[in-house]
Amino acid sequence: MISGAVALVIIFVILWVGLPLIGPALLAALWIGTGELARMFARRDVPLNLAFLRVGGLLVLIASTPQLQAYNPGVPWREVALGVSLLAAFIYELFAGANIPRLAFSMLSFLYLPWTLGYFLLLRYAPDAHLGIVTLSLPLVATFATDVGAYFVGRTFGRHKLAPTVSPNKTIEGFIGGLVSAFLALFLYTWLIQGAFPFGHGELLVFAALLSFAAQLGDLTESMLKRYCGVKDSGQFLPGHGGLLDRLDSLIFSVPLTYYLLVIFT
């Protein structure tokens, strides 16, 4: 309870202050998360190009800052960051090993973490620095509600397995419980912060369903990667709470989706 309350306060302060705190937090997540991925895949004897993931990830984060996004909106800065990073990764393999599995798994890892982390920053400043506090909080609320709802509904009513080969404890009932819980939480939350959510009730239903769907897919995807690597936790970020990726797995999918929905439909 206490550690949960402390985490909530920390997240709120980081959200509120914006770039001066979110920037370092994302850099730390980039550093720790890519380290966890490298140690996970090392168990399958697959090396990762950590310099590519970290320096390239830094470029993606810089490209996602509101300053650069506003500096020349005609330039797809994130695509440039991705392109330069890819070129560097190819050059590295050309002159240092030609290890194609390392290249392939590094590309997967790059799209999985560094690329998606940038959306946390984009969403904090979309549509603007003030409302971004709310928009970035939407996937946080939806994801948290999904986790809680899926856990309790799954434990109480769970009968039918959702994805038995990947995560044997997940059930279809829990999945639906997560969807319903996310909708109720977002309904309550957007009622509390009236005016900040730019859609109506019908749209909120679709929005909550998509976010909860993405959050649960993010959770399953990380389970799939961990199962492939033969680990139960992605690391030891918080003693007793697994690795950092275990905390971020749902958000990695739901935050980019929120950003896409926001820029397309408003």
Next chain:
Amino acid sequence: MISGAVALVIIFVILWVGLPLIGPALLAALWIGTGELARMFARRDVPLNLAFLRVGGLLVLIASTPQLQAYNPGVPWREVALGVSLLAAFIYELFAGANIPRLAFSMLSFLYLPWTLGYFLLLRYAPDAHLGIVTLSLPLVATFATDVGAYFVGRTFGRHKLAPTVSPNKTIEGFIGGLVSAFLALFLYTWLIQGAFPFGHGELLVFAALLSFAAQLGDLTESMLKRYCGVKDSGQFLPGHGGLLDRLDSLIFSVPLTYYLLVIFT
């Protein structure tokens, strides 16, 4: 000679007409190129998710059309196409096999071909539908001149190996010959089409060097992938001329780079 002249006329007509011809040409390149990649990697017993590469690639091409780019410039359509494709690829593995090497090599292949093909379309319409004929022709000229220059200079003066483990016939002398040849060709070409190239002579030198550098790296990268798969040609697109990827390898790197340079520096 005759087949070269015919190819030149075909390329010119496709360039001139724009989307109604470039669109189908890129779709064909997507279809054939991803097929070649799948057959290449199959020789190393690595399957690719062809549906992800082809349907996702189609989304990237649609996102790169001038119509969608102009429809709502605030939406990063290509990122949305990439994000939706990634989500679909993860879902596919969650419920059909959890084959992580297939996922990783499919991501590498996606960034290598479908993602880069979209830049051919973007560049054809940057800065506009008229001048785009010229801007897209710049990497074509630079790449062709690089190939010719590197071949003849390398054959005549080549002594020092460039990347012996990847492509034993390439030399540093040939590499430099390619750079010089690209500069001379672009110098002549931009003099012929005065006014269309938006930079001065000093910038042209840097531009030619970067494009030639990218073209030769693209060539080496494809050699590296072919060597990993144990093939000499990527396929049999043109009898006696290898596969389609053997023709496109340099452009895959030089066309996106031209687009980045154009949108950043003009």
